[in-house]
Amino acid sequence: MEIKAYAKINIALDVIGKREDGYHLLKMIMQNIDLYDIVQIEKIASGITLKCNKSYVPTDERNLAYKAAKLFKDIYNIESGVHINLEKNIPVSAGLAGGSTDAAAVLKIMNKLFNINASEHELMELGLKLGADVPYCITGGTALCEGIGEKVTKIKPFKDKILVLVKPPFGVSTKEVYKAFDLSKVIFHPKTEELILNMGNNNINFVANNMKNLLENVTLGRHRVISAIKDEIKECGAIGSMMSGSGPTVFGFFDDMLKAQKCYDKMKEKYLDVFITRTI
CATH class of the missing domain: 3.30.230.10 (Ribosomal Protein S5; domain 2)
Incomplete structure (x- = not known):
């Protein structure tokens, strides 16, 4: 099975x-x-x-x-x-x-x-x-x-949204990231309810521009390349890009498959783990 x-x-x-x-x-x-x-x-x-x-x-x-x-x-x-x-x-x-x-x-x-x-x-x-x-x-x-x-x-499905994922050539320990995370230093929290509402309305622009991951700063502080990948994905035409979980994978949302394909091709020249995929 x-x-x-x-x-x-x-x-x-x-x-x-x-x-x-x-x-x-x-x-x-x-x-x-x-x-x-x-x-x-x-x-x-x-x-x-x-x-x-x-x-x-x-x-x-x-x-x-x-x-x-x-x-x-x-x-x-x-x-x-x-x-x-x-x-x-x-x-x-x-x-x-x-x-x-x-x-x-x-x-x-x-x-x-x-x-x-x-x-x-x-x-x-x-x-x-x-x-x-x-x-x-x-x-x-x-x-x-x-x-x-x-x-x-x-919650309401947010499917068929185009994504490019890039994982730099190292792994990250979730345990270590949480250990280093300091809640007292957080000023802005994710707009979770607003994101859910806009996902339900299929508003990809709002979602891509307002998604937030509080663990990002911890991992970014240790691996500067993650910031560079985020910027590169945006330069390729992504509406927004962010690190997933405790990292180090970065993803970007695209509203156009051609832009996503160009981004994939460009990132593939530098990184082994690059994926073009969709939300399901």
Whole structure:
């Protein structure tokens, strides 16, 4: 059994507080894009095996998909094993929820494969044990995510918007970015409600000009190249550009496929991980 595990971007990422356990309280607009990994699972006699098309991706318990399979087996007392085949297209440590979306896919497939019939809500609760982005990745689409990511509210779809994504040649640790984030220094927060309203009205100009990610300054401070990529994407004709998640991937919205294609071609001369895609 196989499914597509879609990447996400953040259209807004707001930090509104901090819990006693150190977790940040978030308010994020998440959006799936048409860039995906393919996750395939088959039953085997026992244990968990994982194979991946990218040699730098760990295939043991360090992998989130592996962790998801182990968690599912433990929770539902599943005796038989699984073999996971992971076809990675989403860059890793990129702010695109590549690991989280694979984990979500594993939970969804195993739920069907073993006829557990757990509800979406149960899968989301399970997903939260693996990471804050996993509950959203279970539902996907266009959503407002709150709390530490576990409160997911579907909002009107913002689909078929053209995007160019550029990931510079390094990864970023989400944990480290949140550790360095200082809420007391924030002056302007994202206009989340206004963004949701304008997304509902398909007003891409408002969205592209007002999207905001509070983690951007932390990662930009460490990697100046991110600012340069944002500027270059805008010079190519993007309506607006921003970093996704904790970074380092930058995306730009385009109102014209020709401009997007030219931007893709230009950025591809400098960077390996460049994608032209759409919101779904």
